[in-house]
Amino acid sequence: MTSRVLAVLGAFDAAHPALTLSDVARRSGLPLATTHRLVAELVTGRALARAADGRYTIGVRLWEAGLLSPLHTRLREVALPYLQELYTAVRENVHLAVRDGDEALYVEKVTGHRSVPTVSRAGGRLPLHATGVGKALLAYAPPEVVAAHLRRPLRRCTAYTVTEPGRLARELSTVRERGWARTHEEMTLGSCSVAVPVRDADGAVLAAIGVVGHSLGTAPQRLVPALLTAAERIAARLADTAAVPAAGALRSTA
Secondary structure (H helix, E strand, O other), rough: HHHHHHHHOOOEEEOOOEEHHHHHHHHHHHOOOHHHHHHHHHHHHOEEHHHHHHEOEOOHHHHHHOOOHHHHHOOOOOOOHHHHHHHHHHHEEEEEEEOOOOOOEEEEEEEEOOOOOOOOOOEEEEEEHOOOOHHHHHHOOOHHHHHHHHHHOOOOOOOOOOOHHHHHHHHHHHHHHHHHEEEEOOOOOEEEEEEEEOOOOOOOEEEEEEEEOOOOOOOOHHHHHHHHHHHHHHHHHHHHHHOOOHHHHOOEEO
16 A cells, blocks of 8 residues: 555656646556545545646645655755855855765755756756766765666766766766866756765765856866865754764665
8 A cells, every 4th residue: 555655646746746637547557546546545634635727736744744854854954054155155056965866856956036047946856967966976875876877877868968887987986086076068958067075974975065057167166165165064064963863864875
């Protein structure tokens, strides 16, 4: 039963936030009758909501539960003031992300009306190999995770996305050597990014912060000092705050 409920909830994503009953059944791989029963129960429990047009969306109950995750209540709250300071300094999109499997999960995003439009959003996921924060996270992942990632087919998001395993491996090695990652129009045309890791008290990488903008590709290194300062302050604040989950609770999953 649990796996079926998760399949129903998994039918929704950033590209499909509202679905008909038939859509949910098709995307979850469940029979229509089973989907109808589960969706009705989830609506009753406010895990799903039914819109005026008859389509279903994620409900307030799941939103409330999501806010209880240590990822949100700990990492996001500690990092947000420093992300806002960074945005004030650079006036470009600022991201905070963690690695979840083979994707970058965006925990927070600070932006403004003059920032370059991006496909990222808080709570959204993007490929590790095509984003600045993703490359910063992947570069410091366990060797077996990196090796597995390089073996799988890599999605080409634009003509500039690095999808060749050998080239990506060399880029990740460079990230580890210099301490920061960059992309040039690999996720979205016209957007470039630079990112650095955020480490815990033991030196393990638990997150990454990055800046995405129009013109970072020509001299991204100019933003590295500000990013490193923000990352160090976030790490120090995490270490200093009492009565918190162990750092491992915030680390990315394999």
